[in-house]
Amino acid sequence: MASFTLHGIPVSRGISIGRAHLLTPAALDVKHYLVPEEQVEAEVARLQDAIAEVHRGLQALWTELPKDAPTELGAFIDVHALILSDPMISEAPLDIIRTRHYNAEWALVTQIDELSSQFDEIEDEYLRERKHDIQQVAERVLKVLMGSASAMPPSFPAGEDHAPPSMIVVAHDISPADMLAFRDRDGENRSFIGFVTDVGGQNSHTAIVARSLDIPAVVGLSQASRLIEQDDWVIIDGDAGVVICNPSQLVLEQYRARQAALIKARKRLLKLKKTPAVTKDGTAITLLANIELPDDCPGALEAGAMGVGLFRSEFLFMGRGPNGLKVPGEDEQFEQYRKAVVAMKGRPVTIRTLDVGADKPLDPTEHTALNPALGLRAIRYCLAEPQLFLTQLRAILRASAYGKVRILIPMLAHAFEIDQTLAMIEQAKAQLRAEGVKYDPGVEVGAMIEIPAAALALPMFVKRMQFLSIGTNDLIQYLLAIDRVDYEVAHLYNPLHPAVLNLIAHTIATGHKAGLDVAVCGEMAGDPKLTRLLLGMGLREFSMHPAQLLAVKQEILNSDLAAITTRTRRILRAVEPDEIAAAVEQLQNLG
Ligand code: PEP
Ligand code: MG
Numbered sequence: 001m002a003s004f005t006l007h008g009i010p011v012s013r014g015i016s017i018g019r020a021h022l023l024t025p026a027a028l029d030v031k032h033y034l035v036p037e038e039q040v041e042a043e044v045a046r047l048q049d050a051i052a053e054v055h056r057g058l059q060a061l062w063t064e065l066p067k068d069a070p071t072e073l074g075a076f077i078d079v080h081a082l083i084l085s086d087p088m089i090s091e092a093p094l095d096i097i098r099t100r101h102y103n104a105e106w107a108l109v110t111q112i113d114e115l116s117s118q119f120d121e122i123e124d125e126y127l128r129e130r131k132h133d134i135q136q137v138a139e140r141v142l143k144v145l146m147g148s149a150s151a152m153p154p155s156f157p158a159g160e161d162h163a164p165p166s167m168i169v170v171a172h173d174i175s176p177a178d179m180l181a182f183r184d185r186d187g188e189n190r191s192f193i194g195f196v197t198d199v200g201g202q203n204s205h206t207a208i209v210a211r212s213l214d215i216p217a218v219v220g221l222s223q224a225s226r227l228i229e230q231d232d233w234v235i236i237d238g239d240a241g242v243v244i245c246n247p248s249q250l251v252l253e254q255y256r257a258r259q260a261a262l263i264k265a266r267k268r269l270l271k272l273k274k275t276p277a278v279t280k281d282g283t284a285i286t287l288l289a290n291i292e293l294p295d296d297c298p299g300a301l302e303a304g305a306m307g308v309g310l311f312r313s314e315f316l317f318m319g320r321g322p323n324g325l326k327v328p329g330e331d332e333q334f335e336q337y338r339k340a341v342v343a344m345k346g347r348p349v350t351i352r353t354l355d356v357g358a359d360k361p362l363d364p365t366e367h368t369a370l371n372p373a374l375g376l377r378a379i380r381y382c383l384a385e386p387q388l389f390l391t392q393l394r395a396i397l398r399a400s401a402y403g404k405v406r407i408l409i410p411m412l413a414h415a416f417e418i419d420q421t422l423a424m425i426e427q428a429k430a431q432l433r434a435e436g437v438k439y440d441p442g443v444e445v446g447a448m449i450e451i452p453a454a455a456l457a458l459p460m461f462v463k464r465m466q467f468l469s470i471g472t473n474d475l476i477q478y479l480l481a482i483d484r485v486d487y488e489v490a491h492l493y494n495p496l497h498p499a500v501l502n503l504i505a506h507t508i509a510t511g512h513k514a515g516l517d518v519a520v521c522g523e524m525a526g527d528p529k530l531t532r533l534l535l536g537m538g539l540r541e542f543s544m545h546p547a548q549l550l551a552v553k554q555e556i557l558n559s560d561l562a563a564i565t566t567r568t569r570r571i572l573r574a575v576e577p578d579e580i581a582a583a584v585e586q587l588q589n590l591g
Pocket of ligand 1: 208310312355450470471472473474475521522523
């Protein structure tokens, strides 16, 4: 098999070596996990039972047809029954379960996708359109399967013999919700060891969730899902953004050696877990965790996080069924927020209010605006849906009775948005008080600084807010006019652009001057190559995925603030990109 190399955008570090597992878009809509050998026949039976039930349902439809029903109706039921009996539907997916160990839903959509693409090539229009009948039949079966009990992934028994195969997911695209589902469904004994996609940007939310999984990932590879074949051997170099397909033995060995060295280096870092994050000259730095779900808290504590700097609450709202509108109610949200607060054992938990829209749509099936990143996103959406917002605020406030909670508001740009938000928080408090429900009256409210206008109009914010958190992911997107999820402009997404650096430095300085805590919770905070630069700008609070925390801490421990600050001032005055990049590298190599 010919070896070839693809270059993309590195999004999650490290090296993975495994077999390719191609995921089609349809397969992403259903649960997908591997079934252990001993459960394969049970899974086969589950699919057979579902098919039989759909058969019975069709028969019942037939017998219940009113006498005067149009003849097409009976014919339509016949066609569906015939399709269901065809071995392509009733047998081929069973083979997929037996050979590839896919769960029933995944096996079925894999087969349907295969059939659909065959149908697309048929010239006869009538026959080509039968594709929709097949899809409808499959949907009937899926509906039954999804209602059947064992729809969750089993955990793989421990031990070498049963170790799950190491799979690298290859897909055209993966939505943030699907990526999160990988983490949830795949559980502790992960069978997926890397991700490769055709599209996506470095700081898309899909990439961010991939980083939180802490396994290598490369996006924006353009043609990966077309060129890589099922079961091909693949190496992901998550640092370089390189994917090597069918590597030679020599290349494989080189990467295995690099992989072993990386694992060793990571193990060394673990020693820093309990070491306080203090610079060489004795300045204490606060290291916080970015989380998606409360279950991330133990991992955050384990990595030595001093609290949660960003709880992306929208992940509680996403991937909840086809219309996406089954939003969690107040009690469900409260339980989740409380879980995070309790898990952090008295450390602060910064809960960001719902940041939906753009690449995190609440309802993926809904028509999206032409420029969703500039549309009804985050706080704009919440203020347009006051009931939904109030429900979330009440839930967050209720959780504040169980530990230190801070409320963080995304995408603010206008004074009236801040005022309306604060008024709604007061309204939520008043309601709770009237109901005799406990909450912490001293809950701090802060703003994400992620729209350039906000960074350029800070007095408006510092007057009204109690803390600031810089969202560099969006700040860069909006400042440089680069869609953060579009791989075609990813090369223009440059955190070291002088405009970006100066705006960040200005925000930190202005916030501090006003006596406010200022954090960075965008991806820049978790990049150890930028730690010293941010320290030099005066940043004292970093929030990042727990997996990045120890590497950043190591940088902090080796940093001499006085030397860094002088050099950073020079970097901020520089205008030439090459000069800036070289100076940042020098900063990095400073003793
Ligand atoms: C950011 O924009 O930097 C940020 C932290 O928020 P998100 O990535 O969720 O948009
Ligand atoms: Mg943002």
